[in-house]
Amino acid sequence: MTALVVEDVSKNFGGVAALSNISLGIEPGERRVLLGPNGAGKTTLFHSISGNVVPSAGRIILFGADITRLRPDRRARLGLARTFQITNLFPRLTVLDSVLLALDGASGRGMQLLSLTANDRDRDGQARALLDRWGLAEAAPRIVRTLSYGEQRQLEIALALAGRPRLLLLDEPTAGLSPAETRRVVTMVHALPRDMTILMIEHDMDVAFELADRIAVMHQGRLIAEGDQAAIRANGQVTDIYLGAD
Amino acid sequence: MTARLLAIAGAIAALLLLAALPAFMREYSVALATKMLIFALFAMSLDLLLGYTGLASLGHAAYFGVAAYTVALLVVRAGVSSGLAFPAALAAAAVTGAVFAPLALRARGSYFLMITFALAQVVWSVAFGWRTLTNGDDGMPNVVRPNFGFSLDNTAAFYYFTLAVVAVATLLLVGIVTSPFGRALRGIRESESRMQALGFNVWRYQYVAFVLSATFAGIAGALYAYYNRFVGPEYLYVIQSAEALIMVILGGAGTLIGPAVGAGLIVFLEDFISSMTEHWVLVLGVIYVLVTLFAPRGLSGLVNDLRRLRSAK
Numbered sequence: 001m002t003a004l005v006v007e008d009v010s011k012n013f014g015g016v017a018a019l020s021n022i023s024l025g026i027e028p029g030e031r032r033v034l035l036g037p038n039g040a041g042k043t044t045l046f047h048s049i050s051g052n053v054v055p056s057a058g059r060i061i062l063f064g065a066d067i068t069r070l071r072p073d074r075r076a077r078l079g080l081a082r083t084f085q086i087t088n089l090f091p092r093l094t095v096l097d098s099v100l101l102a103l104d105g106a107s108g109r110g111m112q113l114l115s116l117t118a119n120d121r122d123r124d125g126q127a128r129a130l131l132d133r134w135g136l137a138e139a140a141p142r143i144v145r146t147l148s149y150g151e152q153r154q155l156e157i158a159l160a161l162a163g164r165p166r167l168l169l170l171d172e173p174t175a176g177l178s179p180a181e182t183r184r185v186v187t188m189v190h191a192l193p194r195d196m197t198i199l200m201i202e203h204d205m206d207v208a209f210e211l212a213d214r215i216a217v218m219h220q221g222r223l224i225a226e227g228d229q230a231a232i233r234a235n236g237q238v239t240d241i242y243l244g245a246d
Numbered sequence: 247m248t249a250r251l252l253a254i255a256g257a258i259a260a261l262l263l264l265a266a267l268p269a270f271m272r273e274y275s276v277a278l279a280t281k282m283l284i285f286a287l288f289a290m291s292l293d294l295l296l297g298y299t300g301l302a303s304l305g306h307a308a309y310f311g312v313a314a315y316t317v318a319l320l321v322v323r324a325g326v327s328s329g330l331a332f333p334a335a336l337a338a339a340a341v342t343g344a345v346f347a348p349l350a351l352r353a354r355g356s357y358f359l360m361i362t363f364a365l366a367q368v369v370w371s372v373a374f375g376w377r378t379l380t381n382g383d384d385g386m387p388n389v390v391r392p393n394f395g396f397s398l399d400n401t402a403a404f405y406y407f408t409l410a411v412v413a414v415a416t417l418l419l420v421g422i423v424t425s426p427f428g429r430a431l432r433g434i435r436e437s438e439s440r441m442q443a444l445g446f447n448v449w450r451y452q453y454v455a456f457v458l459s460a461t462f463a464g465i466a467g468a469l470y471a472y473y474n475r476f477v478g479p480e481y482l483y484v485i486q487s488a489e490a491l492i493m494v495i496l497g498g499a500g501t502l503i504g505p506a507v508g509a510g511l512i513v514f515l516e517d518f519i520s521s522m523t524e525h526w527v528l529v530l531g532v533i534y535v536l537v538t539l540f541a542p543r544g545l546s547g548l549v550n551d552l553r554r555l556r557s558a559k
Contacts, residue, residue, distance in 0.1 A: 072442040073441075073442045073443075073444075073446055073448065074447075076442070076444060077445045084439075089440065090433055090436035092436055093429075093432060097433075098433075101429055101433045101446075102444050104426050105441070108445070110429075110446055111451075112426045113422055113427045159440075160443075163444070163445060
């Protein structure tokens with residue numbers, strides 16, 4: 001079964017067509033990178049897949065289920081997780097609390113009105129293990145707002161992974177990171193289970209070509225090319241509009 | 247762990263101190279302390295919405311007043327025993343919250359504030375206008391206090407009753423804000439979109455928080471009806487809602503102790519200043535301006551800042 005099918009999706013904001021008839025199919029375990037200049041519609045497509053934007057037309061199918069009109073939280077419960085381009089965390093909570101929230105969201109345990117201590121300890125252990133894996137163990141008691149930008153980007157990814165998603169959407173995970181931090185994120189994404197399907201927006205060419213099985217290129221709301229690294233490099237149109245030809 | 251032990255020790259000490267008050271205070275002061283406790287609960291109930299969930303309500307008097315009027319109507323009009331009226335009042339506050347929440351939760355920020363304000367004014371105008379039922383702005387006297395085998399007519403006895411109810415309610419509130427649910431509310435306050443992406447049905451959490459908040463406000467309202475042995479439309483008025491907001495902001499939103507202290511201070515100042523001038527509301531406004539200018543995170547924020555300054559030295 002295809003992990004994600006985007007079927008003829010369009011989105012208009014007023015008179016502006018942000019997405020025009022986008023169709024994509026992503027296989028389970030595939031690493032797909034979405035390329036395209038600013039304003040190409042990449043983030044709008046992400047928002048349509050995660051449910052923050054409802055498409056004007058078309059369908060979105062996640063592991064066989066039509067999710068086009070589902071709320072974002074229902075999609076998350078179906079195994080979809082995402083990070084945000086503009087860091088979207090809990091500024092005044094601790095790192096540990098943030099991860100506990102991510103775990104509760106996945107398990108639906110958040111409606112528990114009064115605390116049960118024993119259970120909490122299991123949760124704490126789980127959360128700390130996750131932070132450990134992402135190099136944030138030391139940061140557990142810190143307030144999110146006080147983390148460095150790089151640490152915040154790492155926490156974004158850690159939160160998205162807490163629920164063991166089947167499809168992970170990464171919106172520019174390395175944007176604004178130093179080369180060393182970028183390396184770290186790339187290594188982390190490489191280390192993710194191979195059966196996890198990943199769709200990511202990435203501006204850094206090296207990162208894109210290193211992580212992607214296949215690449216899709218968007219321009220002005222349209223999908224203009226799709227293929228493996230060699231095909232994209234060889235595509236004249238892509239070279240013209242994106243790879244820096246003047 | 248030590249922080250938790252310290253908090254428990256502090257709570258027990260505070261409870262013992264509060265329990266000892268009537269022994270060395272004049273009757274007038276005991277009555278004033280009773281009022282402080284009632285409004286501490288009212289402010290904490292509002293803070294569940296404002297400080298924890300990030301929803302600023304300017305209509306919290308609705309749930310406070312509905313509970314108070316339920317007690318009065320049942321006792322004075324229907325002859326129901328005063329003790330039985332108490333759970334009915336809580337139910338009335340909860341139902342009012344459950345009905346108003348979907349309307350208010352369509353909006354956020356100042357629009358949420360305006361809708362909650364408008365809804366409360368609707369309830370106020372019913373209480374004010376339906377003279378045959380509520381006596382309008384004359385209010386309803388003769389709200390007798392409950393009798394559980396011992397009389398609560400004595401000021402100290404009613405103080406202890408109030409203290410017990412408020413202590414239990416506070417314990418429940420502490421349980422709620424430290425639970426996974428409470429953490430989810432704080433998460434929603436920080437970022438609704440992130441919470442949704444993590445799989446939380448944000449609306450449902452806000453709804454439950456709204457109804458809980460209304461119910462706790464109802465406890466305070468019912469107690470206040472007993473306290474004054476009277477209800478009037480001013481219980482439902484916007485001044486009442488605004489005063490609760492100022493109590494929370496003065497004490498510090500997002501904590502329970504802050505709004506409780508803020509409520510105590512406002513009740514005390516109101517009593518003290520009203521004995522000198524009738525322009526209490528003017529003073530209240532000045533307090534509000536000063537707090538937002540110089541201590542935007544309230545007294546608890548101020549205490550935290552001072553503590554940090556001292557440990558930095």
